[in-house]
Amino acid sequence: MSKTMKAIRMYAPRDLRLEQVPVPQIRKDEVLIKVMAVGICGSDIPRINELGAYISPITPGHEFAGEIVQVGSDIKNFKAGDRVTVPPILPCFRCEYCEQGHYALCKDYKYYGSRNDGAFAQYLAVPEPNLLKIADNVTYEAAATTDPLANALHGVKRSGFKPGDSACVVGCGAIGLFALQYMKAKGATTVVAVDVNDKKLESAKNCGADVAINGLDDDVVEQIAAATDGGADVVIDASGFPIAQHNAIMATAKHGTTVLLGISHKPLELSEKCVDQLMRGEQAVVGSWNSFSSPFPGWEWTHGVECLADGTIDAEKVITHKLPLADVPDIFDKIYKKEIFFNKILFLPWVD
Ligand SMILES: [Zn+2]
Ligand SMILES: [Zn+2]
Missing domain, CATH: 3.90.180.10 (Medium-chain alcohol dehydrogenases, catalytic domain)
Known part of the structure; x- marks a missing residue:
């Protein structure tokens, strides 16, 4: 050598x-x-x-x-x-x-x-x-x-997602696309994808998104609500943009969970309407950081390589x-x- x-x-x-x-x-x-x-x-x-x-x-x-x-x-x-x-x-x-x-x-x-x-x-x-x-x-x-896939699986785990839930992913980079492929494969009723880039929305459709919405539309929250019977049970923000994070919370169903996964380095201000909805709807907002759990490196990684092997996830997409x-x-x-x-x-x- x-x-x-x-x-x-x-x-x-x-x-x-x-x-x-x-x-x-x-x-x-x-x-x-x-x-x-x-x-x-x-x-x-x-x-x-x-x-x-x-x-x-x-x-x-x-x-x-x-x-x-x-x-x-x-x-x-x-x-x-x-x-x-x-x-x-x-x-x-x-x-x-x-x-x-x-x-x-x-x-x-x-x-x-x-x-x-x-x-x-x-x-x-x-x-x-x-x-x-x-x-x-x-x-x-x-x-x-496997690394971005494991990040996506960690976010899904943090959301409490279960089959029969509706789901929305905001930000269709690799982590967002993996999260939506996974939830679609594991029995989500409807998966909504949001991004500001139409090419990324095409990738999202190719990954199984039922509905693709451009995040620059004025009525993003209403469009997500219309696609998910009033709000998605799980919304994962993988974009890290404050407006998108706000929309993610607004588009979450009562008793649903918003996951903040995208890094923003910016403050997030919640409107009065948003805070009110969050309280009255008993919504949860949780953070998700990286991809590891016990025993090291964790379910995210061992399940991730299984998903690549059994076809649950198609990385080529x-x-x-x-x-x-x-x-x-x-x-x-x-x-x-x-x-x-x-x-x-x-x-x-x-x-x-
Ligand atoms: Zn990475
Ligand atoms: Zn340590």
Whole structure:
């Protein structure tokens, strides 16, 4: 095996370089993964185009799948040749939140692509608790989307969704599209999709949405109510826009639940009518953060890979690009300049 590999290194926001770097050395409790597919997460876009990461330079990327090619001496349940995907958090497993199984709230965690080198590279070293086998019929491309799928499943779980509920998803990026595919497959009566982009609404219809509504319409709330017999039992906001969050609460049924999942970094003001409806309708508003539960990495991940294997989820309906690693700098530049339409963008580090 070669001692060096291709990797994308970020030196500063918008300064990404394709470089030749050493292949990581594995510890006894790690395996070496040959990265076959890695996605751009919604969170990578502000990190790479504006904010930067916690270390510099860094190899970004945390949504990936690949093949195990080397195994440390302490590894028990995996071998070379296994096909795996990887939850990207490295929790401390010691703090009070980790002890309660709330790994996303860990006080001292590491994370591929933001606090540690990530997967915009040909190889990555990963410890055993972060390995999850994928079925033979699941492609590496599909498996690389397990992270946004697990985020969607965590949001659905937080909503209390059950078969027979009506559902609405606001924001049709990868997480929103996975949430609506899942609820449709699991017996939602009606699934409504809302987005401001008509192409994303087309993807939502392709993913099984019964009704697709443009979020720029004045009467979004009325349209959702009309489609769901007065309000949806579950509304998941995956957009993070305050107006959308407000509409999500307004479009929720009595005794229904609104899930705030999209990151906004903005204040949210509720109108008098909204607060009144929230109280009188005994509605719940809950937050959803990341994708982990106990035992690590949690139901979101183990069920996510099952859903990819049994066809509950079709990841191809969410993937819009499959590109070589060398295209990373150009794609982030195009995203920055708003020059491309995209949903899930994947890079294939072994394809030129
Ligand atoms: Zn992600
Ligand atoms: Zn912890």
